[in-house]
Amino acid sequence: xxxxxxxxxxAGLGSRFLPATKVVPKEMLPIVDVPxxxxxxxxxxxxxxxxxVLVTSASKRAIEDHFDRSWELENMLATRGRQELLELVRGVxxxxxxVTAVRQPQALGLGHAVLCARPVVGxxxxxxxxxxxxxxxxxxxxxxxxxxxxxxxGACSLAVEEVPREQTGRYGIVSLAGERxxxxxxxxxxxxxxSTLAIVGRYVLPPDIFDVLEHAAPGAGGEIQLTDGIAAxxxxxxxxxxxxxxxxxxxxxxxxxLQANMAWAFKDPALAAPLRAWLQQHLS
Ligand code: G1P
Numbered sequence: 001x002x003x004x005x006x007x008x009x010x011a012g013l014g015s016r017f018l019p020a021t022k023v024v025p026k027e028m029l030p031i032v033d034v035p036x037x038x039x040x041x042x043x044x045x046x047x048x049x050x051x052x053v054l055v056t057s058a059s060k061r062a063i064e065d066h067f068d069r070s071w072e073l074e075n076m077l078a079t080r081g082r083q084e085l086l087e088l089v090r091g092v093x094x095x096x097x098x099v100t101a102v103r104q105p106q107a108l109g110l111g112h113a114v115l116c117a118r119p120v121v122g123x124x125x126x127x128x129x130x131x132x133x134x135x136x137x138x139x140x141x142x143x144x145x146x147x148x149x150x151x152x153x154g155a156c157s158l159a160v161e162e163v164p165r166e167q168t169g170r171y172g173i174v175s176l177a178g179e180r181x182x183x184x185x186x187x188x189x190x191x192x193x194x195s196t197l198a199i200v201g202r203y204v205l206p207p208d209i210f211d212v213l214e215h216a217a218p219g220a221g222g223e224i225q226l227t228d229g230i231a232a233x234x235x236x237x238x239x240x241x242x243x244x245x246x247x248x249x250x251x252x253x254x255x256x257x258l259q260a261n262m263a264w265a266f267k268d269p270a271l272a273a274p275l276r277a278w279l280q281q282h283l284s
């Protein structure tokens with residue numbers, strides 16, 4: 001029953017962060033000094049997950065390299081006696097975790113990206129995390145709570161949060177009956193949105209979704225949508241909303257990325273005081 005595999009779709013172009021993302025994958029952009037994708041893997045580790053499946057594309061090799069050993073760098077740090085940095089570099093992939101990369105040959109949508117992970121995930125219930133959605137939740141974290149819900153009840157779940165009605169066109173939107181999700185629709189216009197409860201990038205899904213995605217027609221934006229795959233399963237599966245505690249930063253947007261950097265900087269005692277002083281000076 002326990003979830004031991006997470007899929008990280010990281011094949012996207014990152015056009016909102018060009019030119020920074022011309023050669024650097026957007027998931028490698030740092031929050032202070034840790035790449036977004038590493039923060040996602042650390043959250044997965046706290047959820048007890050062992051297998052990470054990266055769904056990548058041609059220009060994303062840096063992500064695989066990030067989670068691989070770097071003998072040259074490690075040797076250099078060891079020779080120079082930089083023990084602390086050596087531990088930092090060795091700890092990029094949490095102990096006991098394994099990374100597999102699969103390619104998404106064409107950018108056909110999030111549903112298609114998840115389908116590309118099928119050969120590795122197989123017949124297991126699994127998690128999906130979108131590294132752009134950085135969730136600052138009390139430990140052990142948003143995904144850990146969703147994995148625990150699955151272990152307790154067998155329920156699948158989607159992380160959700162309220163959004164302003166004028167923003168429904170950016171999200172998958174859910175309808176609820178009590179604590180059950182009864183419908184999901186991808187990027188509805190505000191007037192058509194059945195609610196203002198939006199899906200954010202954490203999912204616990206049954207393996208049956210692969211069969212649905214295999215035969216899915218393109219949906220919103222002409223893409224094969226994960227939301228449409230979930231919609232097709234709602235009749236036969238228990239899907240629950242997970243209203244996580246804490247704050248979610250949309251690191252796919254410049255403002256969200258800056259806010260996340262500030263929030264993480266304030267967690268670091270060496271940065272918090274000088275940053276606060278600098279802000280006070282510049283805001284007055
Ligand atoms: C994706 C999903 C959408 C979800 C969103 C959360 O959209 O398709 O349902 O609400 O992530 O960030 P995207 O941001 O890739 O357009």
